Amino acid sequence: KQEVTQIPAALSVPEGENLVLNCSFTDSAIYNLQWFRQDPGKGLTSLLLIQSSQREQTSGRLNASLDKSSGRSTLYIAASQPGDSATYLCAVGSSNTGKLIFGQGTTLQVKP
Amino acid sequence: DADVTQTPRNRITKTGKRIMLECSQTKGHDRMYWYRQDPGLGLRLIYYSFDVKDINKGEISDGYSVSRQAQAKFSLSLESAIPNQTALYFCATSDPTGANTGELFFGEGSRLTVL
Numbered sequence: 001k002q003e004v005t006q007i008p009a010a011l012s013v014p015e016g017e018n019l020v021l022n023c024s025f026t027d028s029a030i031y032n033l034q035w036f037r038q039d040p041g042k043g044l045t046s047l048l049l050i051q052s053s054q055r056e057q058t059s060g061r062l063n064a065s066l067d068k069s070s071g072r073s074t075l076y077i078a079a080s081q082p083g084d085s086a087t088y089l090c091a092v093g094s095s096n097t098g099k100l101i102f103g104q105g106t107t108l109q110v111k112p
Numbered sequence: 113d114a115d116v117t118q119t120p121r122n123r124i125t126k127t128g129k130r131i132m133l134e135c136s137q138t139k140g141h142d143r144m145y146w147y148r149q150d151p152g153l154g155l156r157l158i159y160y161s162f163d164v165k166d167i168n169k170g171e172i173s174d175g176y177s178v179s180r181q182a183q184a185k186f187s188l189s190l191e192s193a194i195p196n197q198t199a200l201y202f203c204a205t206s207d208p209t210g211a212n213t214g215e216l217f218f219g220e221g222s223r224l225t226v227l
Contacts, residue, residue: 004154032214043116043202044155044218089155096214097162098143098206099170102154 002027004092006103013080014111021075021106023090028068031096035064035075036089038105044089048075080110115139116219118203124225131190133222135203143208144186145216146170146178149200158201161186162208193226200224 003026013019023033032051036044048057048064050073056065063076077084087107091100116137125131135144146158157170159178167178175197179187190197203219 034215036218041221041223043220044204044216046215046217049215091155091216093214096208097160098145098204098208098214098216099157099160100155100216102156104152104154 002030002092002094002101004090004101004103006088006090006106008106009104010107010109012109012111015080015082017080017110018076018078019080019108021077021088021090021108023073023075023103025071025073025092025101027094028071030068030092030094032093033064033066033073034091034093034100035062035073036091038087038089040086047088077108080108082110082112084108085110116203116205116217118201118219118222120222121220122223124227125193126227127194129193129226131193131224133188133201133203133224135186135188135219137184137203137205137219139205139207139217140183141205141207141217142183143206144180145204145206146176146186146188147202147204147218148172149202149221155202158188190224193224195226198224198226 035047050066061078087105089105090103145160147155149155161180201222204216
């Protein structure tokens with residue numbers, strides 16, 4: 001059974017720092033991996049989707065990497081801003097059905 | 113307007129009551145999902161549907177039922193609500209075609225409290 005873990009559960013950094021959020025999964029036979037952002041009381045916003053054949057995806061200050069063999073993905077945030085404060089969720093899909101297994105998230109606080 | 117709309121956004125009800133959460137989407141996606149989010153447990157899949165004639169149970173379907181009234185509408189029902197169904201419920205959609213197959217798009221969530 002696929003399990004997804006995100007460490008740390010919470011992270012606080014000063015504005016301007018580059019930071020890395022980690023996601024690990026137990027079964028390397030994945031179809032895709034998706035990173036989401038969730039603001040308090042809000043829904044999930046898709047940040048980046050990495051298909052199993054890809055190694056990384058980039059969007060603006062965000063870069064997500066995927067290493068299936070080691071069961072890891074990282075989300076790199078460059079030059080963090082207070083507006084980046086949110087919970088970041090990693091989710092793994094085992095097929096194209098859209099059935100995702102979620103990690104519990106990392107709550108990020110960027111201090112001005 | 114949001115692409116995936118959930119109603120109601122907040123609901124407080126009592127044990128034993130029947131509750132329906134509704135979801136509508138304008139993305140034109142065939143696939144729709146209901147997830148539940150609990151503190152410390154993350155999001156878990158309740159039901160999913162690939163078209164109006166296709167309904168499938170997810171990881172935690174007991175105590176829930178769904179109806180796919182149209183391509184754009186997918187409703188979740190709690191026939192007799194109980195306190196441990198207190199949670200944040202999310203509807204999501206995906207498009208099975210194209211380069212980003214399997215990418216999910218979520219609504220804003222429906223917070224349900226069962227007293």
